[in-house]
Amino acid sequence: MTVDPADDAMLERLQRGAFEYFLKAYNPRNGLVADTMREGAPSSIAVIGFALSAYPVGIERGWMERTEAVRRSLVTLRFLMGSDQSGSAHATGYRGFYFHFLDMELGTRVWLSEVSLIDTGFLMAGVLTAATYFDADTIEERELRQLANALYRRVDWRWAQRDGGAVTHGWKPECGFLNYGWEGYSEAILLYVLGLGSPTHALTDESFPAWTVTYQWENLYGHNFLVAGPLFIHQFSHAWIDFRGIRDAFMREKDCDYFENSRRATYVQREYAMRNPRSFTGYGADCWGLSAGDGPQAEARSIAGRNQTFYGYAARGVPYGPDDGTLCGSSTLSSLVFAPELVLPALRALEARSGTNDPSLIRASGFNPTVAEAGPNGWISPGEFGLDQGMIVLMIENYRSGLPWRLGRANPFVRAGLHRAGFKGGWL
Template identity: 55%
Template sequence: MLLIQRTAFSYFEHETNPANGLVLDKTAPDWPASIAAVGMALASYPVGVEAGFITRQAARERVLTTLRFFWQSPQGPEPDATGYHGFYYHFLDMQTGRRAAHCELSTIDTAFLLAGALTCAQYFTGEHLAEAEIRALADGLYRRADWTWALDQQNTVSMGWTPEQGFLAARWNGYDEALLLYILGLGSPTYPLPAASYPAWAAAYQWGNSYGIDYLYAGSLFTHQLSHIWVDFRGIQDEFMRGRGIDYFENSRRATLVQQRYAIDNPGRFKGYNQHCWGLTATDGPGPARRIVDGIVREFYDYLARGVPYGPDDGTIAPWVVVASLPFAPEVVLPSIDYFVHELDLHAGNPYGFKASFNPTWPDSQGSAYGWVSPWHFAIDQGPIVLMIENYRSGLIWQIMRRCPYIVQGLQRAGFGGGWLAQTVADSRPSGVVSAENLSR
């Protein structure tokens, strides 16, 4: 397990621009950086320090370079800026740090970026001047995000904004990875989301039953994982979960079990699915293409959010998302990891371990046991491997973020209570923080 974690961590060591801290979204030629990838890299550096993958000094320097870039980068309505209203464009040019192509200012990806920054603020608490600056910069970046602006005068948060079209029509409604977004937005001391935004988001929840398991539905497995990277939901409940008698951690465990049972049932009759080979999520695929396989017309997709049990499903499996479920259901995840590593040999020989995905049903596989394999590694696949293995092993990120006053405030304003949250007394600011306004822009 440590080898899998170490190999995934090496992505952030080698695919990061040392001049600005930007992390390559995908190992394809001329690809941009992803701000979500940067957030995962920031959160991974404390893990690397504790595991001995990187020295504290080296990690501190990487974090400072990254936070300084985001604090000093241009904010404004110009189409080639880096961000606006404290939010950042989904993709940035690896060298210049400016908006890549015509992508959107992304609220969810900014949430992941800020969560990574706040992780570093809570971890680097020493007296060293560099650690004090880390705390100040992370605090300043978080306080600058204007969550009320992102509402666009409605009850729920817009998914994004562009200079050309304004706010996107799509909004964060219903259970998904935006659980973290609402917690961060509600916890803001400067531009907080109104308390009513959280029940407005939750009003679109879908409670369902699959394979005899009751759970809060979201099809792609990553949606049951990403918020859990930073927040320990064990034993704490909001109004919805109190009414169901479980918590979000237990819900993610159930979603993991549904994924495995779907693969065993295999309603689409895809090749390779079994009790150890499962994991449908947003990932790369062999399409877009239509092929006849064993007399059946199959539709194959490229990068798409695949889901269980209602699809879409084209036979594409993502090993990384199985690893990221390790804290929830180790009894089914550990045998699956062993299967991917030893039976299918999907880990060895790749510079960063598991590729994004594979598809045994794809017909043009030249007899390979695992069919089509993505040629790429993705940063947002590598991050959950590093971070969720660590939460399973030591709970490090959960412990760090329990001390974050903004997370605590956001959870409380969302109506969470019980468990560790009831015992937590948080300061109004991270300890030893210096106002970022006093730092050089």
């Protein structure tokens, strides 16, 4: 792919800066990675998955030695394999799954968090990425592959499937399974693919149709697509799986695929910002992207004749909201593979506003120009969030070289899961 040299330099700056998060947020004693750079933040198992996926990118880009990446990955995988899987209130996980948030030093559950299905899915995506990439016949890389294979095989996906249908969101030792499941289009497409591909505790064939039957297909701003309001939903699974040209039964009926669907969702996001129905400051053709992320907790104010409150951390989306004027630059960037013709101008504009040496508008978890009293670019989320940085690293790399997609295509468990979900065509 030919990229303008100035754009390539911009992407290099952003990608390398995001990659360095995983060097700073890593605990060398157990391999855990912090959820955010804020003081006292716990580890997030999803962010660990992004770290394991980012190390191969760092090697290929010359930012990390292969031996160092193997060493870091082994520390993480050894801890995960040997951690407490009893499911007690102070354990690390249960039935191969892991609690969402873990103490950075002890590796035990914090914040009364749930055993998280989707976050374990992101973790396992990183585990399988590492297993596929580190293919050398050395003692260390053989051990890495063995640990990765054992961790994936240990996950009891079937246990978390409700009545043979959709998969539950999670489980807590205090109350059992949570009352809601993964229904309605979301980032859980990765979860279903990994669960269906398991050679040991796979989801049943009924699971994927039970999920897709809850989809909502609409026409918005002239685009027919599978609706999900927050932008991240159209991106996260695509960090590891190349959905270009492969279709399940639902997409065959719609003469579409999930990659094209995400491209259309990107156009809908931009169109919403251009129309700016709630009259927020800054929205426009090169300033868009509503997603899950941090937001201000500023005082309410009158905007366009209504009393506007602010939501703090929230999953914002279009066109139905919630929307409080907060945008997520990392989610804008993460649509790069789908619509570079929209994303690159937006990134240039954001860099022009903040300066090339200040990537905060792009790499922060959120910014809100409407809260103008917070600074010249409005309110900007303090610190960095690991999920945002991981998506920046992987989605830029998919745009530049396709490495994460190639590793996903080469993994037999991912391929098996896609086949069982009914995907056909393209590279399959």
